[in-house]
Amino acid sequence: MNDDLDERVYEQVYVGNAGVDGALDHGWLLGHFKPPGDPRHSDDVEIKWGVHPQGDERAQWVQGEARTALLVLISGRFRVELPGRSVLLAEPGDYVVWGKGVDHSWRAEEPSTVLTVRWPSVPGYRVE
Numbered sequence: 001m002n003d004d005l006d007e008r009v010y011e012q013v014y015v016g017n018a019g020v021d022g023a024l025d026h027g028w029l030l031g032h033f034k035p036p037g038d039p040r041h042s043d044d045v046e047i048k049w050g051v052h053p054q055g056d057e058r059a060q061w062v063q064g065e066a067r068t069a070l071l072v073l074i075s076g077r078f079r080v081e082l083p084g085r086s087v088l089l090a091e092p093g094d095y096v097v098w099g100k101g102v103d104h105s106w107r108a109e110e111p112s113t114v115l116t117v118r119w120p121s122v123p124g125y126r127v128e
Helices: 003-011 018-023
Strands: 028-030 046-052 068-075 078-082 085-089 095-098 105-108 112-119
Touching: 018 028, 018 046, 068 078, 078 095, 085 095
Parallel strands: none
Antiparallel strands: 028 046, 046 112, 068 095, 068 112, 078 085, 078 105
């Protein structure tokens, strides 16, 4: 096999662990915030492995949301607050999807792990 081709393929592959890698960047595994050239860099989508202790909650509501989001419960009990609606994710695999323009917040009712996929990947939503 061609060694140059092997090297290019190798550079386009990243193997990791969501818990380990996520802990290094507030849970974020993939998105615009990863360095260009890194296979995890994307302007199209963001993926987060969120590990939340009981009582953890978003510091403030996201307003003017410009992305569509999918949040899937891996473990625990996790509540997503949407305008006029509160969604409880209680069983592994429970999920909620909301579209552009839907403000939101969240709270971990038990220690929880959630997988979030948002698209497109745009800067400006991090709350320290």
